[in-house]
Amino acid sequence: MWNRLPTAVRPRPGRMVNRGMQIEDVPTPALVLNVDAVERNLQRMAEDCRAAGVALRPHAKTHKSPWIAGRQVQLGAAGICAAKVGEAEVLVQGGIEDVLITTDLVPSTMDRALDLAGLAHVTVVVDSVAMAQELGQRARQRGLEVSVLVDVNVGQERTGVDAGPPTVEVAKAVAEERGLRLAGLQAYEGHCQLVFDPWEQRRRAFECYERLLATRQLLEEAGLRLPWITTAGTGTYRLAIEHGVATEVQPGSYVVMDTQYARVEPARFENALYVISSVVSTNRPNRAVVDAGWKSLSCDLGPPMVKDRQEPAYEFAGDEHGRVSGLGPAREGDRVWLVPSHCDTTINLYDRYVLVRDDGRVQGTLPVAARGRSA
């Protein structure tokens, strides 16, 4: 389906990887994206949400690409999530018209978010009365009415006002601000994403959804009807759909997957992301040193796996190196394909993807357009 994308957002060949280049010639370490696998993942998630009657708002914090976000919208997404204002700027400037910024605004980011709300349909979240009032005042000064979700803590203990009466208090503050329009609730159950026992995961996620349901009832009793309740990630979207309290899910990692999410969703989505490394030293028997270390592979969720190998074989050896065991006789220059443990933080290390097809053809490069846009 990629050939049906508008020309303006097609990937252009990058400086280092020319059209017609073979995958063997791509300089390493390189971030490789199988666009055929991506397309299948996008279609599967779109189908799951359409069948369930739940809106899909994929999170762009994973892929950081307006091109992929555009394809998600083409396949029926209600809009796109951005983690930070800088990421939302890149999405809007890349043609995405409906963006939810999922992290709470502070005074120093509010003006940029309001600038963006003048260019596209931008929704923001707040988790305190103080920030609701601050945002409302700034929006009024510009003559804007900004769409706002209350960020609710349903158990992750990160951001969000506590579910129940504290949420009602913040929601009322939003509703009372003339510059704001209370649109709904955001309640991300991040602590449930990578729970590897399916029943334990279901139990914990349903606890969150029940808190959310009770909070919605309290809000209705207070006269606040909320049409938009957004939650869930790749690890829990099935559970959110099953429970029914959410009107929208916001998964991100399903687009490319990684070794950790593959333990939660082994059947539904394919791995589409790799880091190719090269053997640079073979001086130790049965252990090659490759040219990819902490600067090319994130370690926050552990080391990567070697493609098509079931046992751990890679260990970090500094900023620029890793040790890989069990390759058999290796020569300098041999390629080792690695599957990242955590897609978001690994993609964040690269300026571009090398695009490949199922048959291994290189299809140019794609900028990781919002890379580094953490502010």
Add this chain to the structure above:
Amino acid sequence: MWNRLPTAVRPRPGRMVNRGMQIEDVPTPALVLNVDAVERNLQRMAEDCRAAGVALRPHAKTHKSPWIAGRQVQLGAAGICAAKVGEAEVLVQGGIEDVLITTDLVPSTMDRALDLAGLAHVTVVVDSVAMAQELGQRARQRGLEVSVLVDVNVGQERTGVDAGPPTVEVAKAVAEERGLRLAGLQAYEGHCQLVFDPWEQRRRAFECYERLLATRQLLEEAGLRLPWITTAGTGTYRLAIEHGVATEVQPGSYVVMDTQYARVEPARFENALYVISSVVSTNRPNRAVVDAGWKSLSCDLGPPMVKDRQEPAYEFAGDEHGRVSGLGPAREGDRVWLVPSHCDTTINLYDRYVLVRDDGRVQGTLPVAARGRSA
């Protein structure tokens, strides 16, 4: 001394941070560099090496900036180290005329290294006979004679041919190649950098230097006199100077320091690097949530410290968040200054530094020019 730098490499004000901006207004998370502290660190290391009569070749893998590298050369550095060919390209194109690429070349990177050797004085390393021959053949085809160091394993067990007779074998192979000029040895004792007991560190590092000394003697017996022996980092440069086998040291982190190197070199160098974060949520008593997580702070050597606090207070809370305890009453928007645990991998996450002076004035921004140049 910064005002004596040539205009061409002066930092230009960035897009997001304007000249005249106050530090309180810089969007967060932001990477902050105190250029006064950097200048003092540069001068101290230059003095230490000058006094000892040992050449200094600072490693640019830490700062990734031709501007800082240029200042290091002004202060007497013999040249600059780059970790990868892509980093060396940025340095040469930024005006650095003598660059050592410290990681071993493989066939796919050799041609780019040879391109660069036609533009500046570039030295490369190899750790096998096969790669020496491969490189020699390519250099001959271009009519080049390339300066080569043999990469020696003195105990780190990463790259490098084993010290002793195996090194002699590779050195002979280099010497025999018409396209190569055998210039010396590189022997990085990376495993000794962060050993926090000074006597244990000295014992381990001296073991490495003794291996190197014995190898040099073997080489001399084989008729190979090597004028250039390069080793050491910020954690061991004093020890390398004390031992005497090295003719050159290649420290990188001393320029900015981090919490780990501060445990090894507490007296000599100042911390010059910070990540500023903002409080985005205050819903938990005595624990604020800030807007900097794994995408803004590397975790490979543990969490960052809060500036001026002795006890750990920050914990990672995902890609975009951290939890900070003990701030007292905090409000959304409050700034929390963090000291990275590992400077190289944290700098690698950002496109630019915000430059400040000792008195807190913002002095524009500086591109992390070689960021992402891991290939």
